[in-house]
Amino acid sequence: MSSVKFRLKANSQKAGPVGSTKGLSLFSLPALGWFVFFTIGPLVAMFYISTLNWRSIIGQSEPAGFSNYEKLFGSDVFYAALQTTAIQLGIMIPVMIPLAFMVGYYLTLKPRGHRVLRVILFTPGLISISATAMVFYAALGPQGLVNGLLEAIGLDDLTKPWLASADTALAMVIIVGLWQGIGYSGVLFAARLESVNKDLFEAAKLDGASEWRIMWRIAFPITVDFVGTLTMLQFLWTLFGSAGLILLLTRGGPGQTTTTLSLLIYQKAFFENDLGYSQAAGVVLFVIGLAGMILIRRLIRARD
Amino acid sequence: MKFSQLSGGRLGAGALVWAYGLLLAIPIYFLVVSSLKGNLDIFNDPFGLPKEWLFENYSEAWERAVLGKALVNSAFVSIAAEIITLALVIPASYGLARSRSRLSLLIERIFALGFLIPAFATLVPVLLLSIQLGLFQRREFLTMFMVASTLSLSVILLTQFMRTIPAELEESAMIDGLNRFRIMWHIYLPLSLPGVSMIVILNFLAYWNEFLFSLVLVGSNADNRTVQVALPTLIDQTKTEFGPLLAATVITLIPVYILYIVLNRRLENALTAGAVKG
Numbered sequence: 001m002s003s004v005k006f007r008l009k010a011n012s013q014k015a016g017p018v019g020s021t022k023g024l025s026l027f028s029l030p031a032l033g034w035f036v037f038f039t040i041g042p043l044v045a046m047f048y049i050s051t052l053n054w055r056s057i058i059g060q061s062e063p064a065g066f067s068n069y070e071k072l073f074g075s076d077v078f079y080a081a082l083q084t085t086a087i088q089l090g091i092m093i094p095v096m097i098p099l100a101f102m103v104g105y106y107l108t109l110k111p112r113g114h115r116v117l118r119v120i121l122f123t124p125g126l127i128s129i130s131a132t133a134m135v136f137y138a139a140l141g142p143q144g145l146v147n148g149l150l151e152a153i154g155l156d157d158l159t160k161p162w163l164a165s166a167d168t169a170l171a172m173v174i175i176v177g178l179w180q181g182i183g184y185s186g187v188l189f190a191a192r193l194e195s196v197n198k199d200l201f202e203a204a205k206l207d208g209a210s211e212w213r214i215m216w217r218i219a220f221p222i223t224v225d226f227v228g229t230l231t232m233l234q235f236l237w238t239l240f241g242s243a244g245l246i247l248l249l250t251r252g253g254p255g256q257t258t259t260t261l262s263l264l265i266y267q268k269a270f271f272e273n274d275l276g277y278s279q280a281a282g283v284v285l286f287v288i289g290l291a292g293m294i295l296i297r298r299l300i301r302a303r304d
Numbered sequence: 305m306k307f308s309q310l311s312g313g314r315l316g317a318g319a320l321v322w323a324y325g326l327l328l329a330i331p332i333y334f335l336v337v338s339s340l341k342g343n344l345d346i347f348n349d350p351f352g353l354p355k356e357w358l359f360e361n362y363s364e365a366w367e368r369a370v371l372g373k374a375l376v377n378s379a380f381v382s383i384a385a386e387i388i389t390l391a392l393v394i395p396a397s398y399g400l401a402r403s404r405s406r407l408s409l410l411i412e413r414i415f416a417l418g419f420l421i422p423a424f425a426t427l428v429p430v431l432l433l434s435i436q437l438g439l440f441q442r443r444e445f446l447t448m449f450m451v452a453s454t455l456s457l458s459v460i461l462l463t464q465f466m467r468t469i470p471a472e473l474e475e476s477a478m479i480d481g482l483n484r485f486r487i488m489w490h491i492y493l494p495l496s497l498p499g500v501s502m503i504v505i506l507n508f509l510a511y512w513n514e515f516l517f518s519l520v521l522v523g524s525n526a527d528n529r530t531v532q533v534a535l536p537t538l539i540d541q542t543k544t545e546f547g548p549l550l551a552a553t554v555i556t557l558i559p560v561y562i563l564y565i566v567l568n569r570r571l572e573n574a575l576t577a578g579a580v581k582g
Contacts, residue, residue, distance in 0.1 A: 023484070024484070027488075028399040031459060034451065034455060035414075035418060039421060040421075041429075042430045043429070046425060049432075106317050117322070117325050121328065122564075123332060126557075126560050126561070130535045134552075135334070138334075138549065141546075144346075145331070148348070183325075187572070191576035247516075270520070275432075279428060
């Protein structure tokens, strides 16, 4: 990650005060200890739990070797969840990132009303998952906003329970994700683009380049590192973070149509009390996250 | 704006962005008007103003979801987590900003990489940890976990901020005989207040809005649950009263929007810095 590299460089270049800095690292030990205890420790524990047969949160566990993984790779639910996750990511990321970049670029042009627009685009970043889910639960329900609207314009035939129909539930989950993600990422792109020296843009404009060309041929390459970072973050947030929203919107249904890998981990642990299986799926999710991060980094590097 | 600047592409882009803005605004409008309606009115006229203004939706939501208690619980968790986070992050950032040792470099690296660990991956082990410690269904454990979940980003951001404070200040203070703790408290803390307020804002949003861990670690018992967990309890599998449900949603948003109105620019900067620099 570029910013990580940057930070480490900054640290070595800009030395501390002349004189002793001994003992200063001790100041960060309480924070480090806290972080290791509540984050890194549990992460390591996930790998261990995935090798246990553990059928109840308050019950006893016994070693099970790799049998949870055998069960996982032999179960249809796992492949279905994998496919759902792939569809979700495969649509959300390629749609979200370019649109968000365009929104961000548009904001930096400071068009009329851009302050208002910025506030609106920020809104999903302020609202919790449960509030978002409640709004869409109401809007997409059988008696909600969308159906009411369709009836009002005479398209009664198209009304349906959007979240409870097998053919639309996943699309709705993706749309809510995009609703949340595009505006917020757009504002982030705008913040990054604002720190770019605008002379280049002006020069290109004088040469007669269109905004579209300036956006993709100049602004995009300059900020490609940040595009990569944000793509990576959105990838991780979608991959791991979708469980809460889906749990509230559809509980993974109807059937299994909206059960992503992260929701499967939740369901197996808390609905079916199979902690070993759940954490084996957790390990797979973790590996996918890591592989995806490396892949996105490679893709960005290759563009340079 | 000069007319020549209004190229077709730009107009098209503008129309698209505003259309998207509208898509964002419509559900929010729907949320607010529907919170004052009954089910029938919501369905028959989703965009119209309420035929009857049902302000009692708010009192009904308040009572049925026991929101008073939930708000107190959320406030408890958010405030306690803020205090612990600052107590850990300020010294850590000061140390990391000024130390040149290998250990510091390593610790900084752990936090930088730790930022990429998705909290969700640790959900089940963290639950088991809370049971092991005898703190299951306690707000205190949720608080401690939330601190950990925001620690790495907070340390990264504040360390960057403290690095911009000239080291000469510290040197002259040491010549004056101040020890490290006093330097941190009397020099670094006051000078890094903008950075501190940034992480306080960023973390408040994270704490107040957290849902999944609050659900799993504390549960939906009306005495302990946070607002985000209380909210979905108003969904009824057979027949949901949408008016009170959306009224409760509005109530949970009020603290965040008050913050946004008061801190507007600062809050935007905090949110963007959180992702841009992290």
